Amino acid sequence: MTMPQRHDLIAILGPTASGKTSLAAALAHELDAEIISADSRQVYRGMDIGTGKDLADYTIGGKQIPYHLIDIVEPGYKYNVFEYQRDFLQAYNDICGRGKMPILCGGTGLYLESVLKGYRLLPVPENPELRARLSGKTLDELTALLRTYKTLHNTTDVDTPKRAIRAIEIEEYYRTQAADERPFPKLDSLIIGVAIDRDLRRSKITRRLRQRMDEGMADEVRRLLAGGLTPDDLIYYGLEYKYITLYVTGQLSFDDMFTQLETAIHQFAKRQMTWFRGMERRGFVIHWVDVTLPMAEKIAFIRRKLQEN
Secondary structure, eight states: OOOOSSEEEEEEETTTTHHHHHHHHHHHHTOEEEEEOOOSSSTTTTTTTTTTTOGGGOOOOOOEOOOEESSBBBBOOOOOHHHHHHHHHHHHHHHHTOOOOOOEOOOOOOHHHHHHHOOOOOOOOOOOEEEEEETTTOHHHHHHHHSSSOOOOOOOOOSSHHHHHHHHHHHHHHHSOOOOOOOOOOEEEEEEEEEOOOHHHHEEEEEEEHHHHHHHHHHHHHHHHHOOOHHHHHTTHHHHHHHHHHTTSSSOHHHHHHHHHHHHHHHHHHHHHHHHHHHHHTOOOEEEEEESOOHHHHHHHHHHHHHOO
16 A cells, blocks of 8 residues: 555554554554554563563564654653653654654553644653642542643543652643743644443453463562662552552552452543543544454555545
């Protein structure tokens, strides 16, 4: 298929366990395209099973599909959306400069929207006074406070007080700072969403969680801790790293860890869908493709949309 010229970018989004990575890889194989990840945790080296990198999905028919913005920083670093925009532009320009089509793929709503809408963002410094003032508040109290801001920033994975405080810090900074004039291009993007029924999504999440535990997700956390990260460093990243760290440090039993983590991932997937529906209300046109369709039919659906739009 000739590379489509009418779009600058194809974006494939969906909740966790929707199969968006395998779809993006299959599409990239068809179009001789390259993938740019939009996942806030897959940027970290060594955090492979817990972030669901599924790197095997990027090999199709013996051919390696090029991907970008995975394994680019060390675990423990606090990567942010400002850096993501910068790194996205570098990857995007590199791909386009070689005559390829970029495919943006991921489930981190803020990263996706910051690129698709072209937010102009400033790097946000730490605010020690604000952090001290918020340090005694519960996660529920912090979440309620975060909702009082006209938020640009992501709350889908704010599941620890430390992350909630950072999100409030960002909002407070943007309240007092003028918009940055750092240019960000307006991209003509075709946005594809992977639609998955709630019950199917829940069953896939549970099955995938069991599979990842079997693959050694707890051992991955132990390796990261042995490599010098503190439990708090890992808990900061939420979800798998939060609950499995509590398990391997003896604060949760295996059964309690699994049950609480399973529930947290279900809730996270629901919040992802809430974010995507919010994007539609904010004017983004998302073309939804049924997850249960055979891959060939999903690709055909995207091809039609490429021709229509």
